[in-house]
Each structure stands twice: as C-alpha cells, then as structure tokens.
Amino acid sequence: MFWLIVGLLLGAAIFWLATSGKVKLTWYEWVLGVLGIILILFAIQNYSASQVELESKAAGLLLLIFGLPGLIFAVLAGVLAFLRGKKAAAA
Amino acid sequence: MPENLTRREFIKDLGKLGAAAAVAPLVAGGETMDSKPFSLGRPNWIKEIDEPLTEVDWPNVSRYNERHTTRRGFNLYVEQDRIDQLGELSNKLLEDNLKNDVPGYTLKDRALQRAARGGGASRTFMIDMEKAQGPDTWGVPKWTGTPEEASQLVTAAMRHMGAATVGFVELETDTTEKLIYSVDPDGKELRIEDVEMPEETEDYRVIPKKARYCIVYTVQMSEETLSRAPTVLGSLTTSLTYTRSQNIQERTQYFLHGLGYLGLAESSTNALGISPALGVMAGLGELSRYNRLLTPEYGPMVRVFKVLTDLPLAPTKPIDAGLYKYCHKCKKCADACPGKAISFDDEPSWETRGGWNNPGHRAWFEDSVLCRFYQRTYTGTNCGLCFSACPFATKNLASFNRVRNYMAATMPAFDKTFKTMDDLLYTNFPLEFGKSQKDCEEWWTLNLPDYGIDTVQTVRETS
Numbered sequence: 001m002f003w004l005i006v007g008l009l010l011g012a013a014i015f016w017l018a019t020s021g022k023v024k025l026t027w028y029e030w031v032l033g034v035l036g037i038i039l040i041l042f043a044i045q046n047y048s049a050s051q052v053e054l055e056s057k058a059a060g061l062l063l064l065i066f067g068l069p070g071l072i073f074a075v076l077a078g079v080l081a082f083l084r085g086k087k088a089a090a091a
Numbered sequence: 092m093p094e095n096l097t098r099r100e101f102i103k104d105l106g107k108l109g110a111a112a113a114v115a116p117l118v119a120g121g122e123t124m125d126s127k128p129f130s131l132g133r134p135n136w137i138k139e140i141d142e143p144l145t146e147v148d149w150p151n152v153s154r155y156n157e158r159h160t161t162r163r164g165f166n167l168y169v170e171q172d173r174i175d176q177l178g179e180l181s182n183k184l185l186e187d188n189l190k191n192d193v194p195g196y197t198l199k200d201r202a203l204q205r206a207a208r209g210g211g212a213s214r215t216f217m218i219d220m221e222k223a224q225g226p227d228t229w230g231v232p233k234w235t236g237t238p239e240e241a242s243q244l245v246t247a248a249m250r251h252m253g254a255a256t257v258g259f260v261e262l263e264t265d266t267t268e269k270l271i272y273s274v275d276p277d278g279k280e281l282r283i284e285d286v287e288m289p290e291e292t293e294d295y296r297v298i299p300k301k302a303r304y305c306i307v308y309t310v311q312m313s314e315e316t317l318s319r320a321p322t323v324l325g326s327l328t329t330s331l332t333y334t335r336s337q338n339i340q341e342r343t344q345y346f347l348h349g350l351g352y353l354g355l356a357e358s359s360t361n362a363l364g365i366s367p368a369l370g371v372m373a374g375l376g377e378l379s380r381y382n383r384l385l386t387p388e389y390g391p392m393v394r395v396f397k398v399l400t401d402l403p404l405a406p407t408k409p410i411d412a413g414l415y416k417y418c419h420k421c422k423k424c425a426d427a428c429p430g431k432a433i434s435f436d437d438e439p440s441w442e443t444r445g446g447w448n449n450p451g452h453r454a455w456f457e458d459s460v461l462c463r464f465y466q467r468t469y470t471g472t473n474c475g476l477c478f479s480a481c482p483f484a485t486k487n488l489a490s491f492n493r494v495r496n497y498m499a500a501t502m503p504a505f506d507k508t509f510k511t512m513d514d515l516l517y518t519n520f521p522l523e524f525g526k527s528q529k530d531c532e533e534w535w536t537l538n539l540p541d542y543g544i545d546t547v548q549t550v551r552e553t554s
Contacts, residue, residue, distance in 0.1 A: 042490065049488035054315060054537065058516040062491055 010037065025081055033077035039070025129239040129405045131256060131374060136412075136500045137387050143371045143409035144416075145378040145452055148441070149266045152451030154273035154281075155365060161447045161459040162361065163276050168445060168460050177467040185323070185471040195322025195531035196471075204327040204472075211334035212341040216296050216358040217289050223348040233351020238405035244350075245306060245343075245404065252342045253335055254308040255393055256386065256549060258373025258407040262303045262399075267372055269451075271298070271305075271364045271399075279358070289355055302353050304404040305364065306343065307373040309386060309393035310336045313543025314484050317392065318529045320475035321429075321466070325527060328543060329473055332394045333360055335542070343398050352402035365449065366395035374410040380418040380425060380455045381433050381477040382448075387412040387496060388549050390483025413499035413506075414483065418455070420506045423513070427480035429525035430465030432458040469525060479528060482513035486545060491516075 017023055025033070043066035050059035130139060158164045165174055188196035226233040236244070246257040262268040272281050280295040290297040312328045319325035344354035357363045367384045370376055375395065376386035384395050387410070425433040434440075434455040443450045447459040466474045478484060485492045495509045519528060540546075 046489045046491050049490065053486045053488050055489075055517065057519070058489065061516055062489065 006041070023081060023085070025077070026084070029077045029081050032073045032080070036070045036072070036074030036077060039066050040074060041070075043067030043070055129242045129407070131258060131407055133387065133410075134497075136497055138411045138500070139374060139408040140411050141408065143377070144411055145371055145439070145454060147266075147452045149269070149451070152266075152269045152449070154269050154271060155449040156274040157272045157276045157362065158274055158278060159446050160361075161463050164447070165460075165463060168447070177464065181467040181471045184469070188471065195319055195324040195527055199535065200322065200324040200327075200531070204323045204330060207327040207331035207334060209334070211337040214337050214340060214357050214359055214362070215344075216291055216362075217353075217355055218341065218344045218348065220348075223345060225348045226351040234402075238403045241402050242405040242407070245346075245402070248346050249306070249308055249339065249343055250549075252346075253310060253339045255311040256375050256388060257306065257308045258370070258375045259404040260305040260307060260369055260372045261404070261406045262305055267305070267369075270368045270372070272362070275362045276359045277362075281363070289353060296358070298355055298399060299353065299401065301401045302355055302399040304400050304402060304406075305369055305373070306398040306400060306404070307366075307369045307375060307395060308339070308398075309370070309375055309384070309389070309395055310339065311389055311542070311544040311546075311548075312392045312394065312478075313539065314390075314392050314479075314486055315529075315537065315539055316534065316543045317475050317479045317484070319527045319531050319534055320479045321470040321472070321525065322527055322531055323472050324531050324534060325475055325479070326473040329394065329475065331542065336394060336396045340396060340398060347398070347400050347402060350402060352400050355399040357397060363397050363399070366397065368449075368452075369397055370395045371409060374407045377410065377412065377415040377418075378454055379414065379481070380422065381428075381481075382454055382457045383478075385414045385418070385481070385483060387414065387500075388487075390485065391478040391481045392484050411500070412496070413501070413503055416503045417482075417499045417506045417510075421482060421510045423480050423482060423510065424477035427476045428462075428465075429469065429476065430458075430461045430474070432462035432465070433477060465525075476525070480518075482510060482517070485517070487548060488545075 017025065043063050046062035046066065047059045050056070050062060159167060161168065169177075185196065185201075187193075189198065189201060234244075242259055245259075249257045260267050260270075262271070268283065271283065274280055275296065279291075279293075281298060282295050283298045283300055285300045286297060287299060287301075289299055289302070310332045312332050316328035317325055340356045344356055347354035355363075367378060367382065370384040370386075371378050376384040376393075379385035379391065381391070383391060384393065385391050386393055419437060422435055425435045434457065436455060439453045439455050441450070441453050442456070444456040444458045445460065448454075448456045462474070466472070482495075487493055487496070491512075495512075498505050498509060
C-alpha cells in the first residue's frame with residue numbers, strides 16, 4: 001500500500017510537471033531528477049527492509065550509499081531548473 | 092544479458108525490483124510467467140540446465156558408505172585416544188561456559204537446544220504399514236495422474252507440511268542411483284533389488300527398483316539464529332530443522348501411502364543418500380565452496396532431506412543461478428572458517444581431501460577432520476560459521492540483495508563488487524575470529540517469527 005501511494009503521488013507530480021507548463025525542464029534535468037528519485041526510493045526501501053531484517057548497520061549504509069547521491073541528483077535537477085527559470089525571468 | 096533472456100523478460104525483472112516498486116505495475120502489469128512443464132516456479136533468470144554446473148564423472152562415482160563420513164567414521168581418520176581427548180575437551184568447554192554464563196552457552200541456551208533436539212516423530216525407513224491408510228483401506232483405486240500432476244501434488248502437500256522447496260530426481264542406474272548410500276549410518280546395507288516390496292532386517296534394507304523417484308526437499312533454518320554461530324544458541328536452528336524434517340518425512344510417507352505408493356525415507360539423520368548431490372541434481376541449488384547446497388531462495392540456510400517413491404514424478408532440472416560461479420571469487424566462507432577446513436583454491440578440483448569425500452565430481456572438497464577438530468576443541472557444538480558468513484545467507488527483503496541475486500545469475504563480472512559490498516554491509520569489523528557475528532543475549536529479546544524463519548520468502552521469489 002505504501003508503494004502504491006508513493007507511486008500515485010509521484011505519478012501525479014510528474015504528470016503536473018510535464019503538462020502544467022509552469023515549470024519547464026530540460027532533458028538532462030529530467031534525467032537527473034528521475035535518477036535521483038529512483039535512488040531515493042531504492043534507499044528508502046533498503047533502509048526499511050534492512051531494519052525489518054534486524055540489520056541496522058546495513059540499513060544505515062544502504063540509506064547513505066544510495067540516498068545521498070539520489071538526494072544530490074534530485075536537488076541538482078531542482079536547482080538547475082530554478083536558476084534557469086530565474087535567468088529567463090530576468091532576461 | 093544471457094541469450095535466452097528476452098528484452099521483455101528483462102524489463103519484467105526490472106519491474107520486480109524494490110527500487111522500481113512504484114512503477115512496476117506499469118511495466119509488468121498484465122504479464123504472466125510463461126507456461127512451462129512442472130518446475131519449481133522460479134524467476135526466469137534462474138536458468139534450468141540439463142547437466143549440473145558441478146562436473147560429474149559418473150563412471151568414477153560409486154555408491155558411498157555413509158559410515159565413512161566423519162559424522163560416523165571419525166575413528167577411520169583419527170585415533171580413538173585423540174577422539175576421546177577431543178570429547179573431554181568439548182564437554183569441559185560446555186561445562187565451563189555454562190558455569191561462567193558465557194553468552195550463547197548459558198542455561199537458557201542449553202535448555203532450548205535440548206528442546207530443539209527433542210520431540211518430533213522418529214525417523215523410519217518405512218512407516219508402520221498397520222498404521223498407514225490408503226486406497227485399500229478406503230476401497231478405491233490408487234491415485235493416478237501425469238508425472239507433472241504428481242510433482243505438483245507432492246510439492247503442494249510437502250510445502251504445507253513445512254518443506255521450503257521440493258524437487259525430484261529420477262534415479263538412473265549408471266548415474267543418479269549412485270547417490271544413494273551403499274551403507275546407511277546405522278551400518279545396514281542399502282540394497283536396490285528388483286522386488287515388489289521394501290524390506291528391512293537386522294543387517295540390510297531393500298529398496299525396490301521400482302522406487303525410482305527421489306523427492307528432495309529443503310527445510311529452512313533461521314538466519315538470525317545461525318548468525319549466533321558458533322555457539323549452542325547458534326546451533327539450535329540446525330537441531331530444530333532436523334526435528335522438523337522428521338515430522339515432514341513421516342507425514343510425506345503417510346501421504347504417499349495414502350495415494351497408494353511407497354514412501355521410503357531416512358532411517359536416521361543424513362541417511363539414504365548424499366543430500367547436497369541430490370539437491371544439486373534436483374535443481375534446489377548449486378554446490379558451494381563449503382561443499383554444501385547453496386540455494387537461490389535461502390542461500391545456505393537450509394537442510395536437505397530425501398524420500399524415495401514409486402509414484403512417477405516429473406524430475407526437476409539442475410539450475411544455474413550464478414551461485415557456483417560466485418563461489419569462485421567470493422571465498423568468504425573459507426576466510427571465516429576458524430578451522431581452516433575450507434578450500435581457498437580458485438577452481439574446484441577432482442582431488443578429494445580424504446575418505447570422507449566421495450570422489451567422481453569436481454568440487455571444493457573440505458577437510459572434514461579439521462572442521463570436527465575445531466568444533467570439538469573450541470565450540471563444544473556445531474560450528475556453522477561458513478553458513479552464516481555466506482553472502483547469500485540474507486533474508487532478501489532489502490531489494491539490494493535481490494539485485495545482487497539477479498546480477499549473480501546474469502552478470503557474474505560484478506560478483507567481486509557485490510562481495511565487497513556484502514563485507515561492508517553485513518560483516519562486523521574488526522572481525523572477532525571464530526566468534527558469533529551477533530549478540531547472543533539480544534536474540535532472546537527479538538520476538539522472531541515462527542521457527543525464526545520467513546515462510547513467505549519462496550512465494551515472494553516466485554510471484
């Protein structure tokens with residue numbers, strides 16, 4: 001159920017981004033954003049499952065190994081889009 | 092990507108990964124697994140193959156005398172005086188550890204191990220025919236169906252009675268029949284004869300030639316418990332699995348008789364035939380570096396058992412899940428073995444290490460004497476460190492491990508990388524050599540599930 005809700009929310013967010021026209025992303029911002037989200041989801045799944053497995057060390061490390069790059073990619077995509085939007089508005 | 096994996100199948104597998112869980116229904120929605128003849132119903136990246144990856148030179152394989160293993164025949168390899176000394180050492184260690192409240196050896200651990208060893212039905216080669224009921228009792232003809240239907244039936248019944256995975260080997264005189272022991276652990280000769288009914292005397296047991304079908308099944312051990320190896324606490328999951336299998340064995344014998352067929356099984360622990368070899372031939376797993384069965388579902392966390400029947404069953408094929416190849420590069424069990432009993436060789440060998448190994452196949456043969464020396468001198472009980480150190484001894488809830496399983500089967504070039512990751516994630520450093528990987532006292536507070544195992548794991552793997 002958790003993953004269904006996550007999927008629905010993400011689907012709605014991506015649909016809004018792609019169709020609303022309020023935010024226009026370049027192809028590399030899409031790649032970075034999607035990759036970031038995938039890595040974050042992977043990290044969350046591994047963290048929670050490893051805790052259930054009673055492997056707290058593995059949980060923390062998997063969260064760090066996949067979550068951190070995911071977060072960097074996602075934030076980078078957002079920052080790039082924001083800066084480009086700001087530049088366009090200023091021009 | 093292997094040649095027989097289509098793009099569609101590849102995408103389907105990707106859809107199964109936890110990381111893609113949110114989008115998986117969009118990718119794989121509406122697809123079903125290809126309809127195949129009876130098989131264990133595994134993911135399609137576990138390939139079924141005609142011959143096992145472990146090379147076997149069948150003309151040079153002979154039926155093995157179980158009393159030549161170090162389990163029963165330690166005195167064939169070590170002098171009796173030394174064995175007595177080892178026994179004294181082992182008992183003293185258990186006594187001292189109990190009195191000193193050493194974690195994993197305390198009174199509660201000893202009590203639970205004793206409990207795990209007790210109970211359960213007694214193992215018998217054949218069940219009491221007076222107690223058995225079947226078509227004759229109920230006045231109906233015996234069950235008939237295709238071998239595929241029979242395999243499905245037996246699998247469903249056995250899984251319901253506690254087996255984890257079930258496979259089938261058809262015994263051929265020149266090949267797989269040689270995996271049936273020549274002598275059982277109690278010293279009784281196992282004869283295979285062209286007779287109608289089985290027989291048991293003081294000196295021998297007769298298996299009718301028509302009982303050509305060997306049901307091989309695994310029973311799960313608890314990863315969480317065995318990660319407390321090498322202690323009394325760690326070893327109790329092994330004991331419990333053996334006693335659980337006694338019930339499964341007897342019930343399977345009753346079930347087969349109920350259908351109108353023979354059910355001939357292990358007269359004692361590890362009797363009847365060579366479990367890892369039959370497990371490999373039945374496709375339940377692959378032969379590992381520690382020379383035991385390594386399964387795709389549970390890694391090494393199983394024990395393997397056998398039942399012979401004349402009910403025609405569809406054999407299951409050996410598999411390639413990348414595990415045997417992984418063992419070439421991993422060596423983690425050999426590193427973890429305090430007794431230095433496991434081979435570090437890059438490649439398996441035809442040369443055995445002693446009479447406790449059955450020649451005729453290419454494997455990483457273990458030094459069973461060194462293994463037993465260590466156990467009796469330093470643990471006072473079973474060790475099990477090789478099992479608990481294995482990277483595949485994971486619970487597979489974390490999708491990282493399921494990615495690893497998929498990659499091991501399809502892209503062995505990444506095996507070393509995944510082994511390094513396993514060291515990082517699951518090995519506690521600095522590694523205390525020969526010590527339990529997890530806290531024994533903590534185990535008592537964990538509130539583990541039934542038998543300490545995850546019984547839906549196979550269902551998850553096959554869904």
